[in-house]
Amino acid sequence: MSVLIEYFLNITDLVSHELPHFEGLFSRRSLRRCVSLHCDLHGLEEGPADTAVLTRDQGLSYYRCMQTIRRMELKADQLYKQKIIRGFCHLYDGQEACAAGIEAGIERTDHVITAYRAHAFTYTRGVSVREILAELTGRQGGVAKGKGGSMHMYAPHFYGGNGIVGAQVPLGAGIALACQYQGNGQICVALYGDGAANQGQLFETYNMAALWKLPCVFVCENNRYGMGTSVERAAASTDYYKRGDFIPGLRVDGMDVLCVREATKFAADHCRSGKGPILMELQTYRYHGHSMSDPGVSYRTREEVQEVRSKNDPISLLKERMLSNNMASAEELKEIDGEIRKEVDDAAQFATSDPEPPLDDLCKYIYHNSPPVQVRGTNPWAKLQSVSSS
Amino acid sequence: QGSFIDALVVLQMMVRDALNQAMDEELERDERVFLLGEEVAQYDGAYKVSRGLWKKYGDQRIIDTPISEVRAGLRPICEFMTFNFSMQAIDQVINSAAKTCYMSAGFQAVPIVFRGPNGSSAGVAAQHSQCFAAWYAHCPGLKVVSPWNSEDAKGLLKAAIRDDNPVVFMENELMYGVPFEMSEEALSKDFVLPIGKAKIERPGNHVTLVSHSRCVGHCLDAAAVLAKEGIECEVINLRSIRPMDTDAIEASVMKTNHLVTVEGGWPQFGVGAEICAKIMEGPAFNYLDAPVTRVTGVDIPMPYAKILEDNSVPQIKDIIFSIKKTLNV
Numbered sequence: 001m002s003v004l005i006e007y008f009l010n011i012t013d014l015v016s017h018e019l020p021h022f023e024g025l026f027s028r029r030s031l032r033r034c035v036s037l038h039c040d041l042h043g044l045e046e047g048p049a050d051t052a053v054l055t056r057d058q059g060l061s062y063y064r065c066m067q068t069i070r071r072m073e074l075k076a077d078q079l080y081k082q083k084i085i086r087g088f089c090h091l092y093d094g095q096e097a098c099a100a101g102i103e104a105g106i107e108r109t110d111h112v113i114t115a116y117r118a119h120a121f122t123y124t125r126g127v128s129v130r131e132i133l134a135e136l137t138g139r140q141g142g143v144a145k146g147k148g149g150s151m152h153m154y155a156p157h158f159y160g161g162n163g164i165v166g167a168q169v170p171l172g173a174g175i176a177l178a179c180q181y182q183g184n185g186q187i188c189v190a191l192y193g194d195g196a197a198n199q200g201q202l203f204e205t206y207n208m209a210a211l212w213k214l215p216c217v218f219v220c221e222n223n224r225y226g227m228g229t230s231v232e233r234a235a236a237s238t239d240y241y242k243r244g245d246f247i248p249g250l251r252v253d254g255m256d257v258l259c260v261r262e263a264t265k266f267a268a269d270h271c272r273s274g275k276g277p278i279l280m281e282l283q284t285y286r287y288h289g290h291s292m293s294d295p296g297v298s299y300r301t302r303e304e305v306q307e308v309r310s311k312n313d314p315i316s317l318l319k320e321r322m323l324s325n326n327m328a329s330a331e332e333l334k335e336i337d338g339e340i341r342k343e344v345d346d347a348a349q350f351a352t353s354d355p356e357p358p359l360d361d362l363c364k365y366i367y368h369n370s371p372p373v374q375v376r377g378t379n380p381w382a383k384l385q386s387v388s389s390s
Numbered sequence: 391q392g393s394f395i396d397a398l399v400v401l402q403m404m405v406r407d408a409l410n411q412a413m414d415e416e417l418e419r420d421e422r423v424f425l426l427g428e429e430v431a432q433y434d435g436a437y438k439v440s441r442g443l444w445k446k447y448g449d450q451r452i453i454d455t456p457i458s459e460v461r462a463g464l465r466p467i468c469e470f471m472t473f474n475f476s477m478q479a480i481d482q483v484i485n486s487a488a489k490t491c492y493m494s495a496g497f498q499a500v501p502i503v504f505r506g507p508n509g510s511s512a513g514v515a516a517q518h519s520q521c522f523a524a525w526y527a528h529c530p531g532l533k534v535v536s537p538w539n540s541e542d543a544k545g546l547l548k549a550a551i552r553d554d555n556p557v558v559f560m561e562n563e564l565m566y567g568v569p570f571e572m573s574e575e576a577l578s579k580d581f582v583l584p585i586g587k588a589k590i591e592r593p594g595n596h597v598t599l600v601s602h603s604r605c606v607g608h609c610l611d612a613a614a615v616l617a618k619e620g621i622e623c624e625v626i627n628l629r630s631i632r633p634m635d636t637d638a639i640e641a642s643v644m645k646t647n648h649l650v651t652v653e654g655g656w657p658q659f660g661v662g663a664e665i666c667a668k669i670m671e672g673p674a675f676n677y678l679d680a681p682v683t684r685v686t687g688v689d690i691p692m693p694y695a696k697i698l699e700d701n702s703v704p705q706i707k708d709i710i711f712s713i714k715k716t717l718n719v
Contacts, residue, residue: 144494147494148493154494160493174462177464366530367491369553380671389491
């Protein structure tokens with residue numbers, strides 16, 4: 001095993017940490033598990049440091065986060081096949097390191113906006129599995145009270161969940177503008193996929209973000225397929241981290257939660273220091289098809305999916321790293337798995353038993369802080385009244 | 391003594407200045423309010439509506455843009471140089487702005503104003519002359535406002551800026567330079583008109599005229615002509631397209647028994663069409679002595695040549711003709 005382990009001895013650490021709790025110092029070059037050890041740079045002299053510190057607590061936290069997302073998405077798959085979830089359902093399994101790594105690299109007070117493959121970010125931004133699954137099943141206990149569904153979940157400093165491909169990117173720049181306007185030192189992470197990367201509005205956004213030096217981290221989650229179209233068939237240039245042209249960019253392995261975290265920290269610092277926007281490409285993979293109506297094997301082989309699962313799974317990568325460095329025991333991780341299983345099962349139980357929203361909710365929240373207006377129903381005698389949020 | 395003199399001085403203010411005053415007051419009142427749009431800052435606004443604001447409030451609050459969209463704690467006023475250009479951003483107006491409060495079950499409000507000139511101008515041809523009242527008013531989640539005079543402009547714009555919802559504020563380029571009297575109340579910093587309430591500009595007993603924006607003026611001119619023939623028109627200025635003050639229209643129709651709608655936009659699926667449907671579904675239907683008449687723009691792309699353009703929109707003679715047909719006189 002060519003991994004370096006060192007006790008990270010630091011006086012303050014000795015005082016504040018218990019002794020059996022030790023840290024591993026990794027030099028990424030020497031880890032033979034990493035698929036891509038380096039970070040491609042565009043318009044940048046330097047990238048993130050090539051060493052990262054992973055504490056046991058962090059490792060366990062990232063493990064728990066990614067495993068929860070994994071189990072939540074698989075539960076959604078199950079519920080969808082049972083026809084308890086309907087409509088659109090775009091699952092994130094395989095991409096967990098992106099959501100977990102980004103959250104680890106930013107502050108709670110920073111802002112995140114993404115497209116429709118959003119369940120994981122809804123979770124990392126603080127919404128419970130319970131409220132997410134109940135939103136998918138369209139119940140009143142859902143995070144959007146059943147009004148939004150899979151693609152429209154929101155949380156403090158999380159702006160969804162957006163169904164129109166690419167539309168979330170200009171919105172992200174707008175949020176960054178608000179951060180700049182208010183001088184609060186916060187940044188916005190605006191995510192999009194390899195498909196959206198070819199949208200015109202992204203380039204309009206890059207122009208304005210660069211012109212005004214907006215504190216926006218644009219993140220391309222490149223999972224190699226825009227619906228059923230591989231990147232080679234969609235883009236004249238698949239170097240998505242360079243597509244920002246005058247905006248500096250970096251590309252990292254999106255299956256490695258530490259790589260994602262470090263790249264995110266680097267990008268966030270870049271923005272916070274007033275240098276303007278930056279673009280980050282995460283090379284990742286989704287196990288499911290584009291959505292639940294896509295088996296995901298007409299445009300790629302089962303072998304390809306299997307290969308990623310066995311060699312590059314983000315959760316396995318982290319697990320092996322922690323086990324092989326004695327940062328946790330197999331039993332401990334198994335116990336965490338058990339807790340997560342129970343949490344997700346309980347959430348599913350809630351999501352299937354919670355009642356649907358009452359019909360009175362039909363005309364609720366059309367407006368905010370507004371006097372009631374009459375809302376026409378399906379026929380002239382159906383006169384409903386709107387109720388605004390406040 | 392001072393107030394006696396004040397009462398004699400009636401201030402005239404052009405619509406563009408009323409809009410300017412509204413924005414100036416709201417920018418001063420709430421630091422979260424800011425204006426962005428093409429040429430709104432250093433150019434003083436393509437139609438000079440934002441004149442002086444950049445000098446007063448600076449780069450942070452008056453922003454020249456390529457074209458964009460903003461949220462998260464601020465209260466943007468987004469100017470479209472004309473509403474024709476809003477089609478480039480219409481996905482954001484509808485899918486990101488209008489629907490978000492509902493989709494998020496009230497969690498994410500969108501306090502934004504989209505404003506700019508709407509409808510026909512003079513000689514700007516087909517791509518720059520469309521009226522978007524019907525398109526935007528079709529969508530739940532938006533409020534759609536269409537002022538006519540300076541009081542409308544100021545009071546409704548202030549209301550729109552203070553409203554916590556996305557408001558489409560449709561001005562009219564030909565009205566910008568028209569002066570109107572402003573009452574003292576209208577000149578105050580707290581003058582706000584309610585969105586969703588129409589105004590009876592002229593009472594009458596024989597026929598109800600319902601209109602919005604520039605056509606309100608045409609209706610009043612037509613009413614003046616007809617008054618000499620003993621026909622008294624009640625002219626209603628809608629002010630708000632969505633929500634529309636249906637009660638006001640119904641009350642008027644129940645009095646006059648005749649209804650003529652007047653708009654600059656195209657007839658199919660338009661504001662007048664909606665009013666007809668609403669009247670049919672409500673109590674006023676039984677009071678009609680004749681079917682509702684719609685006076686609209688001609689159902690064609692706007693031509694350029696002056697004689698053609700003039701005949702593409704309702705003229706006063708068209709309104710008079712339609713009223714007489716409706717009254718069968």
